[in-house]
Amino acid sequence: MQWHVQIGFLGWIIAGRAAILRSGKEVLLKVEPVDPRDLLRGDYVALGYDISRIPTRLIANIPAGQTRSDDTPITVRLSKGVDGYWQASAAWLGTAPGAAPADQADIAGHISSGWDLTPGTTVTVDYGIERFYLPEGEGVPIQNDMRVRPFGIRVALNGRGQAQIKALMDGDKTLFEEPLY
């Protein structure tokens, strides 16, 4: 029978995601608004983070002589700033050389090939948390609010740095908190 393979597969995705929400380490990231769009999964707010652009000087292990990035994973180490938002303090192409200290957290991202790696430039990193899906019609008001005051995303990170969005924050106020299921 076909159904148990497909339902099993889907259930496995849900279980994995719920596990991150349940037991992942929690960090708060500052969001910059991007235009909302509308696709298969419905209305969403496209999210750009301040950690979406990483200055190349933070990347500790760029091989000597390499000026263009490959299509590669990247690990970004976050530390909590005074304003409560977590910021990038270091980064490594591939994985981090060691585990993050207790007051820091590692987030796994991805950079595409062709970014300039010479000093003074930044690379754009994808963390898989660049969209926040909303009930139909609720995207635009939030989008507009985001332009005038800071919004945040609370993110859960598992041991491998895989990120899962937990909540959309309007300043200190939680707008949407995601249940486990």
Next chain:
Amino acid sequence: MASYSTRVRSDIARWVEAGLIDASTGQVLARDVEANQRASLSFGSILAMMAALLFGAAILIFVAANWEAIPRLVRVIVLFAVILAGYVGGAVAKTRDHAAIGEALWIIAAAAFGGSMALIGQMYHLSGDEASALLVWGAGTTLAAVALRSNPLTIAAVGIADAWMVLKGFDYFGRHDLPHLFLLMAAVLFAVSFWTRSQPARHLILLSLIFYLVLLAVDDASLTVAIPLVVGSAALFAIAVAAPGPVDRIVQLGGRLPLHALIGFLTGIAIIQFQLAGESAHIAAFTAASVVAIIGIVAALVLAGRESRGLRWLAYAGFAFELAMIYVVTLPSMLDTAGFLPAAAAMVGNRGLCVSRVGEST
């Protein structure tokens, strides 16, 4: 257009009237035609399939609406229930001789699987692109098609693969690499279609491959794609026409391989012509391509036009396109075009005379 049985019945009536056969023979012939008429199109199964597709689309748009009134865990459970009920119910309907309903239920189940993936992506704000979701959806549908040996599910899997290719192919914001993986998907689905006895899937795959080559040509490598396409299509056409029986036993396309080959040929020529048009340095090449096009169309008509109405109409459409193309893209001057057209007319007319003489002598 009248079906074969309608036409032969009117022929029988005419023969009886003209006294070629007597009335009783006419009746016997008419009854024989009726008895051997291919099982008429089952509108029941077509309508069931349309209903299933509408229902599947409803599932997808319902997920996209992200309606808060129903808790999402309930939405997940409902979709899982639809997957389960669809596959199991479809199998039960199949064994009870309701094949159309069974296939329709499987299509709904496949749609619910895609909808579930969209819903999970929405629940956990997975920002991965739609293309990778389509890839998994297509793989799941292909597995289901193989396991259930289902023709409609095979077609659905080809449709999802096509959607993936189009999404990838037109994604100029992304990294812009062309969806070469489609070739592998097409090969796998083509193989699967023999197991699932899905001739429509094979037709769709061949058309999709031609579309894929168009995407490839648009990307930049126009001539390196188009010239092999023209040559390959012509060769395929020649093989399909030279040995129709053996070829169709292999590809099982209902004898329509020449049609696909002609589509490929005309598409390739059109790409070449668009590439060469408007550059005075390439006029000779453009003229040569136009001559090849007309020779190809005439050859297709003469060699295979008698057997296939579809091929005839395609050849006419291709001819109309070529006429417009040659007319619009003037050769060095309008006067040259005016000279080219009668030359082409003489060539085609000459060929026509030969064919009709051969026709008279046999």
